[in-house]
Amino acid sequence: MLSERIETEKKYPFTIPTIRNLHEVVIENRVTFFVGENGSGKSTLLEAIADQAGFNTAGGSRDHTYDVHASESHLGNYIRLSWAPKTANGFFMRAESFYHFASHIDQLEREEPTGYSRYGGRSLHEQSHGESFLSLFLNGFNSNALYLLDEPEAALSPQRQLTFLRIIHELVEKEDCQFIIATHSPILLGYPSADIYSFDDEEIHKIDYEMTEHYQITKYFLDHRERFLKEILEE
Structure with a gap:
């Protein structure tokens, strides 16, 4: 963080x-999670990392150049990334703008048909939300890449979250990929040996899986x- 530049920011x-x-x-770590309450800053930092990595902050890679209102990173100009080693490959996925990304892929397909080869053979709009997410994960992710994912569990059932864990594992172990994921899912957070950073308590700090509120x-x-239901419903 460029601290000297935010001293007067209010x-x-x-x-x-x-x-x-x-x-x-x-x-x-090859797999790192950001956790915290809504509004704690985890998605804000993830978006800023995507901005500094050169990815489309509306969702996508360096090659996806469509525009979505409010996709500008407010934090990106205030941080710097130090890479070891640096990679130009990767993808920023945000659940809230995935519809616009799917529409962008349809436009590219109309301009230069490929049979949706990287997206399961058909438009992402023609698949359920969960199917389209998994199609992207299974077909669109490459080796030696950085993947920044903002709440990927939004469209995934518990069973498909387990499938997604398997996809992550194969990309990490076989394809030399790295993941930084903002999530509320206790299933995804259970990935073995992952680092978990909590954004609660006003400072970012590492936390054990069993100490996360999501698990507890x-x-x-x-x-x-x-x-539990009696306690919260009969207060």
């Missing part, structure tokens, strides 16, 4: 405590469902 995203207090985050609340609910 507007978003520097009103977010974790962003204002950000100095450095060292990401060394889900486990408590499953173990004590009736008591």
Whole structure:
């Protein structure tokens, strides 16, 4: 973070405590998760990383040059990335703008037909939300690449989240890929040996899987469902 440039900033995203207090985050693991409450800054930082990596912040890679309103990164100009080694390959996926990305792919297909070879053989719009996500993961991801994913679980059932974990594992182990994922999913967070960074408590810090609220609340609910519901519904 370029701290000297934000000393006088009083507007978003520097009103977010974790962003204002950000100095450095060292990401060394092949799979890293960002977790935290809504509005804690995890998607904001992920988007800024995508901006500095040269990916389309509306969703896509360096080669996807479509525009979507409000896709500008407010934080990207204030951070710097240090790479070891640097890669130009990769993809930024955000669930909220995936519809626009799918429309962009349809436009490219009309201009130069490929049979949707990288997307399961048909338009992403002709597949269910979950199917289109998995089609992208299975067919569109390359080797030696950085993948930045913002809440990929949004369209995935629990079973398909497990399938996605397998896809991540194969790309990491066989294709030399790296993932940084913002998520609320306790299933995805369970990926073995991943680093988890919490954006709660006003500073970004590493946290063990079992200490995340995602794990603790889900486990408590499953173990004590009736008591849990009684507590929150009969207050």
